[in-house]
Every structure is written in structure tokens, then in C-alpha cells.
Amino acid sequence: MSEYTRDEMMTVAAARLLRDGQVCFVGIGLPSAACNLARLTHAPELVLIYESGTIGTRPTVLPLSIGDGELAETATCVIPLPDIFSDYLQAGRIDIGFLGAAQIDRFGNLNSTVIGSYDKPKTRLPGAGGATEIAAHARQVFVVMKASPRSFVKKIDFQTSGGHFPGRPQSGARGAGPAVLVTDVGILKPHGESGEFTLSAVYPGIPADEARAAIGWPLAVLPELDTCAPPTAAELEVLRALEARTAAAHREPVRLPL
Amino acid sequence: MTEFLPLKDAIAKHVADGDCLALEGFTHLIPFAAGHELIRQGRKDLHLARMTPDLVYDQLIGVGAARKLTFSWGGNPGVGSLHRLRDAVENGWPCALEIDEHSHAAMAVGYRAGAARLPFGMLRGYIGTDLPARNPRIRHVTCPYTGENIATVPAVNPDVTILHAQRADRHGNVAIDGIVGAAREAALAAAKLLVTVEQIVDELPPAMNNIVLPAFTVTAVSQVPGGAWPSYAHGHYARDNDFYLRWDAIARDRGGFTAWIDRHVRATRDHRGFLASLREAA
Numbered sequence: 196m197s198e199y200t201r202d203e204m205m206t207v208a209a210a211r212l213l214r215d216g217q218v219c220f221v222g223i224g225l226p227s228a229a230c231n232l233a234r235l236t237h238a239p240e241l242v243l244i245y246e247s248g249t250i251g252t253r254p255t256v257l258p259l260s261i262g263d264g265e266l267a268e269t270a271t272c273v274i275p276l277p278d279i280f281s282d283y284l285q286a287g288r289i290d291i292g293f294l295g296a297a298q299i300d301r302f303g304n305l306n307s308t309v310i311g312s313y314d315k316p317k318t319r320l321p322g323a324g325g326a327t328e329i330a331a332h333a334r335q336v337f338v339v340m341k342a343s344p345r346s347f348v349k350k351i352d353f354q355t356s357g358g359h360f361p362g363r364p365q366s367g368a369r370g371a372g373p374a375v376l377v378t379d380v381g382i383l384k385p386h387g388e389s390g391e392f393t394l395s396a397v398y399p400g401i402p403a404d405e406a407r408a409a410i411g412w413p414l415a416v417l418p419e420l421d422t423c424a425p426p427t428a429a430e431l432e433v434l435r436a437l438e439a440r441t442a443a444a445h446r447e448p449v450r451l452p453l
Numbered sequence: 454m455t456e457f458l459p460l461k462d463a464i465a466k467h468v469a470d471g472d473c474l475a476l477e478g479f480t481h482l483i484p485f486a487a488g489h490e491l492i493r494q495g496r497k498d499l500h501l502a503r504m505t506p507d508l509v510y511d512q513l514i515g516v517g518a519a520r521k522l523t524f525s526w527g528g529n530p531g532v533g534s535l536h537r538l539r540d541a542v543e544n545g546w547p548c549a550l551e552i553d554e555h556s557h558a559a560m561a562v563g564y565r566a567g568a569a570r571l572p573f574g575m576l577r578g579y580i581g582t583d584l585p586a587r588n589p590r591i592r593h594v595t596c597p598y599t600g601e602n603i604a605t606v607p608a609v610n611p612d613v614t615i616l617h618a619q620r621a622d623r624h625g626n627v628a629i630d631g632i633v634g635a636a637r638e639a640a641l642a643a644a645k646l647l648v649t650v651e652q653i654v655d656e657l658p659p660a661m662n663n664i665v666l667p668a669f670t671v672t673a674v675s676q677v678p679g680g681a682w683p684s685y686a687h688g689h690y691a692r693d694n695d696f697y698l699r700w701d702a703i704a705r706d707r708g709g710f711t712a713w714i715d716r717h718v719r720a721t722r723d724h725r726g727f728l729a730s731l732r733e734a735a
Contacts, residue, residue, distance in 0.1 A: 223531055246557060247479050247632045259694045260530040262480025264687050267631045275664075276479055276504075276634045277561035285558065285577050304581070308554075313587045319542040321528030321535075323556040323584065324505075331580040357581015367602065368580045445694055452679030452690040453728040 199426050201379045203434060204398050206232060207426040209293075209339055209377045217290040218242040220329055225339050226293035227257050228434070235433050244283065246325045248274045256441040265444075280325070284332050287369050292333030294326055294373075295340050298351040301391050301412045303338060303358025303373035305330065306351040313353060323355050330356035331368040342378040342409035349412050359390025380406040382423065386415065396421035455625025455668045460675040461723065463647050464490045467672060468613050473500040475564075475611040475643065476509055479634020480530060481687060483509050484617040484649055486680035486724035492516050493719060502609055504560050504635060508683065508700050511535040512718075515710050517547040523609065524553075525560040532697050536704040546707065554588055559606045564635045566608035567642025579604040614643035617681040618666075619688060620652045625668035628657045631687030633664050640666050649677040651689050677724050 199207075202225070209229035213219065215238040221230045231254065234241045242251050247262035251271030258266050267273045283289060296305035297320050307326060311317030330336055336358075340346060357363065358373045376383040376392050380401055386393040393415040394406050399422060407414045426434075458466070468474065468491065476484050488509040491499075495518075501510055502523040507530070513519055515537030527538050541550040555563065562574030575594065585591040585604070592605050616636050621627045627648050629636060640646050646666070653676050657665070680686075683693035683700075703713050717734075721727045 247481075247634065249632065258531075260480045260692065260697070262530075262632045262634070263692060264481070264631065264685060267481075267687065273632055275637055276557070277565050277638055280558035280561050281565075281576070308583075313583075316543055319527075319534075319539045321526050322524070322554055323582070324526030325557045327556040327580075327582045327584065328558040328576070328578050331578065354581065354583045360581045363581065366580045367577055369577070449691050449693040449695065451693075451728050451732055452682050452686075453725070453732060 199431055203426055203431060204423070205339070205377055205379050206434060207430050208382060208398070208423055209337065210236065210430070212337060212375060213238050213241055213291065216240045218244065218288060220244050220246070220284065220289045220292040220325070220333055222293050222295065223258065223261050224295070226295070228437070229339070230293070231257060231437060232430065232434050235437065236430060244279065244289065246276065246279055248276050248279055250274060256444040257437065259445060280328060284328055287332065289333045290335065292329035292336050294329060294336055294338050294356060296326070296355065298346055298348050299338065299340060299376070300348060300351050300358070302360060302389065303376065303385065303392060304351055304354050304360055305338070305356040305358065306353045308353040308355045310352050326356045330358070330372070331370060333370045335371055335374040338373050338376045340376070340378060342380045342406065344409065344411035347410040347412065359385055378406070380409045391415060393417055394420065396423050398423050399425050455671045456673040457625070458673050458675055460486060460490050460649060460677050463673045463675045464494055467645050467647055468496055470496055471498045472612040473502060475502040475609065475614045475639045477503060477614060477616060477634060477636045477639040478681070478684065479504065479632055480692070481632040481634070481685055482617045482629065482636065482681050483507055483684035484615045484680060485509050485682060485684065486649055486677045487615045487617070487647065488513055489718045489724065489727055491518060492714065502611055504557055505530070506535060506538055508535070508697065511537040511704055512714065514538050514541050514550060515547070515704065516714060519550060520548070521551040521553060523555070523560070525555045525557045529697060529701060531694070532701050536701070537710060540707070553590060554584065555591070555606060556584065559591070559604070560609070561635055561638070563606045563609040564638035564642050567610040568638045571608055573605040573607050575603045575605045577603065609642055611639065611643040613645045613647060614639045615647045615649070616640055617649045617686065619650065619686055620654050620657065621648065621650045621674045622654055622657045625671045625674055626657060627666040627671055627674065628660055629664045637664050637666070641670060645672040646670055647673050647675070649675045649680040651678050651680070651686050652676070679728055680724055682728065
């Protein structure tokens, strides 16, 4: 078995959750890597939608921004952004939405708006973007975040996007909310009526105690924990080739348009 | 009749202090040259609307040109924070900035309503979020047919929308290829539409289903090659991802930011001079 990093384990674990043919609303960073890894391995018909308006995009390198030209050039179609949100996301055509945030609570409510108070923030974060309506309307939400006591907190400072909040079934949200939380210390799934995120699988060589230490709420742990299979040689080869292509493409100097 | 003006004259004639401006373009075709010209001419008290403020509004906010910001995601894409936006919100530097904050889905329907001259846009949105509690402009209506509670946002109707596009023809019809974001809606929502273009051509390529803004919707066209840099113009030049990374260091510090603006924007005559000054500095 080859050596691999925690980021690679996390990316592979997220990729394995995707089924061929699903329609995914993708964000930049690890979700983008996971979705493209899935598309290049077990799910060749995965449909990737980026909020910039690209539908069915098949990039050969990972985008640095949500609107890189590569996404448009390899898409089935490119549509106006308002159509993506109204006619695709709100209309219920998205199977999986990926989200991350600065803070998450045990019910999968997310904060990407402010640390501190809204009127006098200690840290002003970028804000909602597409997240609020992705959290409401994607059939399922996959949250991908590295765990730390600062980000996995008992109480988030601001609720940007709803997880399993009280009254969700009557709220008008089309989707079922966060179905899984992929971290670097294991995989959490909602449990019981409250939908509290509970450790349900660990990675090889990372004990549940490490997850307990990294998570800022008293972590519930399933009595029978799964252990994720380590990344296969084939998964690692495809992921590393994708990342090498991406690094090479982003190293190419851009000439000033003068 | 669409006017053909140098950018300097288009801004001088059509943008006033206190205006509500939307410089749109989602990652692609962001009208940076126009943003810099606003800084050179010292426009102030602006109400800036844009889904993703990006570097172009970080610069306008950092020089104190804005009193209010309507937006839905205020980061440096793929990099991190917009430090000038943060400094304005967290510390009121260089002046206080009123925040009118939305989600992308809501701001998109705000532009759509603006383009259609409806008073508000509606969406099944703002569910499970604290945003409506912090922004009194986010409200709800009861559907007269089903009784459903639907979120609303006021129409966004800028005094002036400014876009960058690949090309215009000599009549003033403007064609955009590639990622369009909410450019079309923001264009039609505005009282005046200024467009900077890479090229002015005799005839636009056939584009039955492409995004074209017909000349009668376009107030003025200014040819500004490279006018979207450091964002990109599909088919002309790529996004300068490296500059987006470098901006993080330039904008982190008030002094460093001001020195950069003085040297590359205020001390240059136009966009050509701006790009030349960057090449000299490289």
C-alpha cells in the first residue's frame, strides 16, 4: 500500500460518496477535486455544475476560481447565473451540494459570514454566496471541512446556511439537509431525530480519540465504527495526475494584455 | 444612439458622485479599467452593487469611494479575504461602509426584477439563515394562489451598470462570450449602461442564442483592450491567477495598498498606462 496524505484520504472519501449520473453543485477546493476524481474513476457520467453557470463541465485541470475559462470550454452549456439558482437549484434539479464554512455546529448549521457579532465583527468572512440556498434545496448536502475546535463549535456566531435546524421539514427547504460531514479525522453522519452529527467511520491509523480532540462539541460516536478503506493505488494515481496537471497549468505565466 | 467615447469621457459624462453603480461580470469580464478610471476621477459616495465585490471593489472601497455595498459573496476567489473590504467593515477605514448583504440566489432575482422593472424579486430562499434578521430589506410575501410564504428582495436598479465585453459593432450592439454571470440582468436593470470592449468590429459573429445587448440598451461603448485584467476575457487573455494571489499581500496593509493605487492607478493616464506601469514594476 502506498503512502498518502490526510488531504488525499479526505478527497478520496468524499469522491466515493458520489454515484454515477448524479448532478452535483460543486465548490472550489477539495469538493472540486473530489468531484473530478469521482468523474475520472467510478462515476464518468457525474454532472458537475459550478455556480458561474457551467453545466456538465469536464475540466482537465482543477479551476482556481469558480469561473475559470476551462470550466466554460469543457461544459455541455454555459447559462446565466440567475438561471442556475432559480431554474436548476431552486427547481430541485440538484442531487448533491457541497459546502464548507468557517464554523459548523453539531447539527450541520454553517457560518461563513462573521466571527463575533454581525454589527461589530471580529472577522468579516466572505458571506453566503450560493451556500444558503444550496443548503436548503440540494437533495442532499455533503459538508467537507478540516476539523479543529475553533471551527467545529458548540455555537456558531452566525447561521449563514441551515443544517438540521428545528422546523426544517416545514421550512420550505426542498432538500433533506446535510447527509454527511467529511473531515480529516473521520466521517460523521446525522443521527437520531435531532440529526446530530455522530462519528460513523474512521480512517486507517486515526483513532476516534483524535476526532474527539479535534471537535469542539462532545462528540457522539457510533458503537460500531466503520473504518474507511485507504485510497487505492488507482485512486491515488488519478488524483495525483489531476493535481500535477493543475499545478503545471497554473504555473504557466499570464502575459499582461498590453 | 450609442455613443462611442474614450473611457475617461464616458465616466466623466455618465457617472456622478452618489450614484448607485453595478460593475458586473462573474469572475470573467470584470470591468477593472472602468473601476480604475472611477478612482482617477475621484468619484465618491458611491453605492456599489455587485454579487462578488472581487478586487475591483476592494480597490474602490480602499480609496474611500463607497458609502454602501450591496453584495452576496465578498472574498478573493480561490485565495481568501478582501482585506480592504474587511478593514472598512471591521474598522471603518477609510470610511464607514453600509452593508446590504444577500445570498447569490437573492441578488440574482433582485437584478432580474430590476431588469423587468418590477418592484421586487422573489425566491424560495433565506431558509434556515440569520440573514433576514440582519437585513431589513429581506422580506416575505404570501402567495395569493397557494398561501406559501415566499422571500423577497427589492429590485436592484443601478443608476449606471458597467460591463466589459469581447466586442461591439459600429452600431453599438455588444456581444459577450463565455461565462456571463448576471451581466445581462444587471445591464438591463440600469438607467445607463456603459460597456468597455476588447474590439470594435464591422459585424458581430452570428450569435442566434448568444448573449447580445442590442445597441438601443447601450448608452456608451469604450474600446479598452485588456480592460478586464486581472480577470479575463475569454478568447483574448486568461485570468491572471498569480495577480489574485499577489493582491492578498498588496491589500493586506493600508500603506502598501495606497502606494500601489497611487503608483499604478492615480499616476497613470489610462488603462494602457496602468498595464505599462505594472510591466515596468515586474
